[in-house]
Amino acid sequence: MDELKHLGLLMLGILVAFTVVMTLVAYTVLAERRVLGFIQGRLGPNRVGPGGFLQPLADLLKFIFKEDIVPDKSTRFVYFLAPIIATVAALMTMVVYPFGPDVNLPLLGTVRMVITRFDVALLYVLGVTSVGVYGIALAGWSSNNKYSLMGGLRSAAQMISYELALGLGLIGVVLQSGTLDLQSIVEQQAGHLGISGWNLIWVQPLGFIIYLIAAIAETNRVPFDLPEAETELVAGFHTEYSAMKFALFFLAEYVNMFTVSMLATTLFLGGWNGPFVHKLPWLGVFYFLGKVVLFLFLYIWLRGTLPRFRFDQLMTFGWKYLVPAAMVNIVLTATLQWLGAFDYLAGFLKTQTGWGG
Amino acid sequence: MTPQLSWYLALSAVLFTIGVVGVITKRNVISMFMCIELMLNAVNLTFVAFSSFFRDLSGQLFVFIVMTVAAAEAAVGLGIIIAVFRNRESLDVDDASSLKL
Amino acid sequence: MLGLFFILFAGLAVGCAISLVVQRNPLYSAISLIGVFIALACLYVTLAAPFIAAVQVIVYAGAIMVLVVFVIMLLNVEEEERRPLRLRSLIPIALMLASVLFAEAVFIIYFVQANPATPTRNVSDVGLTSSIGGGLFTTYLLPFEVTSILLLMAIVGAITLARTGGLLSPRAAVVPGDVVLAKEMLDREKYIDVLTPVSAHTTKEAKDLLGIEDEGQSPKT
Numbered sequence: 001m002d003e004l005k006h007l008g009l010l011m012l013g014i015l016v017a018f019t020v021v022m023t024l025v026a027y028t029v030l031a032e033r034r035v036l037g038f039i040q041g042r043l044g045p046n047r048v049g050p051g052g053f054l055q056p057l058a059d060l061l062k063f064i065f066k067e068d069i070v071p072d073k074s075t076r077f078v079y080f081l082a083p084i085i086a087t088v089a090a091l092m093t094m095v096v097y098p099f100g101p102d103v104n105l106p107l108l109g110t111v112r113m114v115i116t117r118f119d120v121a122l123l124y125v126l127g128v129t130s131v132g133v134y135g136i137a138l139a140g141w142s143s144n145n146k147y148s149l150m151g152g153l154r155s156a157a158q159m160i161s162y163e164l165a166l167g168l169g170l171i172g173v174v175l176q177s178g179t180l181d182l183q184s185i186v187e188q189q190a191g192h193l194g195i196s197g198w199n200l201i202w203v204q205p206l207g208f209i210i211y212l213i214a215a216i217a218e219t220n221r222v223p224f225d226l227p228e229a230e231t232e233l234v235a236g237f238h239t240e241y242s243a244m245k246f247a248l249f250f251l252a253e254y255v256n257m258f259t260v261s262m263l264a265t266t267l268f269l270g271g272w273n274g275p276f277v278h279k280l281p282w283l284g285v286f287y288f289l290g291k292v293v294l295f296l297f298l299y300i301w302l303r304g305t306l307p308r309f310r311f312d313q314l315m316t317f318g319w320k321y322l323v324p325a326a327m328v329n330i331v332l333t334a335t336l337q338w339l340g341a342f343d344y345l346a347g348f349l350k351t352q353t354g355w356g357g
Numbered sequence: 358m359t360p361q362l363s364w365y366l367a368l369s370a371v372l373f374t375i376g377v378v379g380v381i382t383k384r385n386v387i388s389m390f391m392c393i394e395l396m397l398n399a400v401n402l403t404f405v406a407f408s409s410f411f412r413d414l415s416g417q418l419f420v421f422i423v424m425t426v427a428a429a430e431a432a433v434g435l436g437i438i439i440a441v442f443r444n445r446e447s448l449d450v451d452d453a454s455s456l457k458l
Numbered sequence: 459m460l461g462l463f464f465i466l467f468a469g470l471a472v473g474c475a476i477s478l479v480v481q482r483n484p485l486y487s488a489i490s491l492i493g494v495f496i497a498l499a500c501l502y503v504t505l506a507a508p509f510i511a512a513v514q515v516i517v518y519a520g521a522i523m524v525l526v527v528f529v530i531m532l533l534n535v536e537e538e539e540r541r542p543l544r545l546r547s548l549i550p551i552a553l554m555l556a557s558v559l560f561a562e563a564v565f566i567i568y569f570v571q572a573n574p575a576t577p578t579r580n581v582s583d584v585g586l587t588s589s590i591g592g593g594l595f596t597t598y599l600l601p602f603e604v605t606s607i608l609l610l611m612a613i614v615g616a617i618t619l620a621r622t623g624g625l626l627s628p629r630a631a632v633v634p635g636d637v638v639l640a641k642e643m644l645d646r647e648k649y650i651d652v653l654t655p656v657s658a659h660t661t662k663e664a665k666d667l668l669g670i671e672d673e674g675q676s677p678k679t
Contacts, residue, residue, distance in 0.1 A: 003459070078485065119586055123512035127499075130520025134492065134527070141485070141531050153531065160524055180587055359579060360464040360504065363571035368468045368501075370563050372475050372494075379479040384538055387484050387530060391491050394522070395475060398498055401514075409505040412582045414593045417510050418601070421594070424517050425605045429612035431522040435529050436619035442533055 013115040017094050024289070025254045026056035032300045039304035066243035071144055078142040083241065083248035086135025090255040092128045096121040097262045098183045100272045100284030113272075113285065114183055122180040125263060126167055129218065133159045135252065136237050143240035152237035154311055155220055155227035161318040162217035162224075168326035169210035172333040173267045176203050176342055186271030196349045198270040203342065206329045208268045210322060215260035217318065219253065221299055223306040224314055261295035262288075365406035372399035386438055386450050390431075397427050463504050471497035482538045484530050488523060495519040507585035 030052055034044030046052040070079065100113035118124075133156050140152015176199070177185045191197025200208050217224040227237065238249045265271060269291050272284030309317065336342060372395060379392030401420045408416025442448055474493035481487045495518045502511035570576055583589065594602055 075485075078489070081489070118508060120508045120512045123509070123516065127512050127515035127520060130516055130524075131492075131496075133520070133524055137524070137527055137531070138489075149531065153528065156524065156528070160521070163520075358461045360461050361571060361578060362576055363567045364464060364468075365501075365505070366570065367563070367567050368471065370567075371472055375472070375475040375479055382479065384541075385484055385535065387526065387535060388487050388538075391478060391484075391487055391526065394518075395478060395491065395494060398494065398518070402498060402501065405502055405505055405507050405510055408584060409507055409582045410577045412584055414584045414589060415598075417507055417585060417590060418593055418598050420510055421513065421590070422601055422605055424513060425609065428517055428522055429608055431525055432612050432616045433619070435525055436616045439529065439533070440619050448533065448535055 009111070010115065014095070017099070017115055018091070021091075021094055021255065021258060024292075025251065025258055026060075028254055028258070028296055029059070029250075030055045031296070032303070035297070035300045036304050039301070060247075063244055063247040068244065069240075069242045071240045075142045075144075078138050080245075082135050082139035082142060083245045083252070084135075085138065086132055086252035087248045087255070089128050089132035089135065090252040090259060093125050093259045096124060096182055097266060098186050098271055099288055101277060101281045103281040112183075117181065117183050120180050121182045122170065122174065125259070126163070126170075129166075129256075129259070130160075130163060132252070132256065133163075135249075139241070139249070140237035143237070145240055148237050148239045151227045151239070155237055158220070158224065158227060158311075158314060158318070159218055161315060162214045162322070165210060165214040165318060165322040165326050166218055168323065168330060169207050169214055170267065171326075172204045172207035172329050173199055175330070175333050175337055182266050182271075186266055186273065189270040189273055191270075191273070191349055193275045195270070195274070197273065198268065200268040200270075202345050202349050204268060204329075204333070206325070207333070208264070210326045210329060211264060211268070213322060214318075215264065216299065216302065217314070219256045219260060221257065222303040223308045226308055226311050226314065257296065257299055258292065261292045261299070264295055265291040362406060362410045366403060369399045369402045369406070372396075372402070384449050384451060386441075386448050386453075389450065390434055390438070394427065394431070397423060460504055464501070467497045467500040467504070471501065482540075484535045484537075485527070488527050488530060491526075492519050492523050495523070505585070506582050509585060509587045509590050 030045070033055075034046070034052060037044030044052060045055045048054045048058050070076070095115040096117070098112075098114040098117075102110050102112050105111050136159070137152050137156040140148045140150070140155070143149070143152075173185065174180060177188050179185060185199075189197040189199055196202075216222075220227060238246055241249060265288060272288040274283060274287035277284045277287060376392045376396035376399060379395065380389050383389050383392060401423055404416040404420045404423070408414065408420075438448070441453060445453060447453075471494050474490045474497060477490040478487045478494065481490060495514060499511040499514045499519070502508070502514060
């Protein structure tokens with residue numbers, strides 16, 4: 001009976017998290033178009049609802065009703081499998097992020113705001129994003145189109161190169177926190193007013209920059225989006241996809257953006273920590289989502305501002321500059337940890353008392 | 358019912374056997390390489406099962422080393438395959454059975 | 459509950475393994491192998507070894523198989539053709555030997571299970587990251603360091619195998635009939651002093667002028 005209750009709670013958590021994430025992703029698409037419009041001196045879509053509020057619904061209807069074109073000589077099984085792999089791998093990472101501290105619900109008692117909590121959560125996230133590369137490589141291959149193949153292989157090569165820098169950038173945080181469990185890492189970042197304990201400020205400024213650059217490259221966003229740029233390779237690996245399968249790739253890209261933003265928030269920006277969060281636990285959810293939205297805005301801002309890298313510049317940057325910088329960060333963090341610098345800083349930056357911490 | 362140690366050993370034996378059948382039967386050298394990886398994984402499963410049931414750490418550490426060696430082997434093996442392909446234009450092991458090009 | 463998970467993931471692993479061997483298209487075999495790796499990672503989780511499960515997904519399914527899939531796509535590997543079945547007379551012998559092997563395996567596994575020294579429940583805590591990290595850096599430090607040298611050897615080996623341009627000495631002379639690498643033609647200023655221009659009508663004349671011994675067989679022109 002206890003197991004059944006546990007299972008029911010798990011299903012409810014998955015449902016709620018899925019709904020929240022999907023809604024936010026749909027509105028991120030809209031927000032991107034409007035914010036890009038403002039950066040470029042024009043209005044984005046604003047006709048469909050008040051301020052374009054119902055635009056995601058219109059997009060969804062369009063994708064459902066569009067004709068589904070399948071290229072003639074493509075391998076059917078792999079062609080259908082690729083967007084599924086991309087979407088599932090993007091969504092599977094949702095289960096480990098802590099959305100807030102423990103809250104007291106009236107009917108269910110104390111509920112943890114994380115779907116599941118286990119020992120190797122950070123490695124799990126890295127593993128699942130590694131599997132997401134297959135969606136892109138197989139999509140490029142199965143379209144039977146040399147531009148798609150080149151776009152797919154370039155994109156996959158870029159993703160696996162920057163995955164290395166991503167993982168290495170995270171090791172500094174793990175070294176300092178001593179655990180791979182995301183909820184523990186968030187709890188360790190409590191500080192004065194819930195802000196001073198953040199890993200960004202006092203532990204890992206360099207690690208944060210490395211992680212951010214690697215994350216932008218990992219999700220194939222500007223300035224690293226050559227493999228899917230319209231002017232270069234038509235649309236890269238998803239040229240031959242139409243209607244709902246294209247919608248799945250689109251969704252997978254935005255969910256990936258969401259995932260790396262949530263990871264950055266959890267590891268560097270203190271997750272659900274903020275002022276007065278222990279007195280009012282529901283505020284934690286708002287702080288968390290607010291920080292994630294901040295990162296998404298940063299992504300959109302970069303898209304409107306920067307030109308894109310050429311592919312060889314991209315690979316040179318990833319292997320010759322970012323990976324050595326990440327290793328320097330690891331050595332520096334390990335040395336400082338051994339010398340006890342972090343414990344000294346923790347003495348006055350982190351506290352569990354004070355204003356809500 | 359909880360799975361017993363013998364279940365895991367039986368599964369590992371089955372996977373290993375399928376791997377051996379693949380290595381013997383396949384003609385494409387990349388398929389043979391993949392069947393070899395399957396055999397390595399079957400052995401990994403045995404190590405982890407023993408380590409878990411006997412609460413001994415060395416099984417899992419050995420699996421760690423085996424994975425590293427498999428990664429190194431994959432890199433060098435695929436490099437050799439590509440180099441052979443450049444010279445012989447064919448990925449069939451029967452075509453590569455003599456040293457003469 | 460755990461037994462149900464075991465049956466599910468074991469079935470998935472065996473199914474994907476059979477698909478790996480039966481499929482003739484190497485890309486489908488690669489996808490089946492990814493399925494096997496993910497099923498094995500789930501089995502490691504049922505064995506209370508979450509660190510090894512995560513490392514399995516990252517290393518095997520996320521790196522090694524990406525490499526294999528890249529190679530398959532770049533070399534444009536085709537399907538194997540069906541071969542006709544030969545030596546039909548050996549099939550009964552094969553079946554008999556296979557049943558002997560199967561009987562041996564059942565025997566061994568039954569006696570492993572029936573032995574009272576075999577533990578029956580696996581509530582272990584050696585799979586946690588902290589214990590693996592502790593073991594890796596204290597008792598098993600030597601294998602760890604040797605593995606790093608092994609990886610260095612693999613990197614150097616892979617890069618050496620991938621080199622395309624030859625290691626031609628800049629003092630090599632060019633005679634008519636030689637096949638010239640493009641590098642020499644691009645770098646004319648560098649090689650112009652070293653290459654002595656010869657005016658000859660046949661390969662033999664050029665060789666005499668340049669003082670190269672005849673190796674017997676003329677090169678393919």
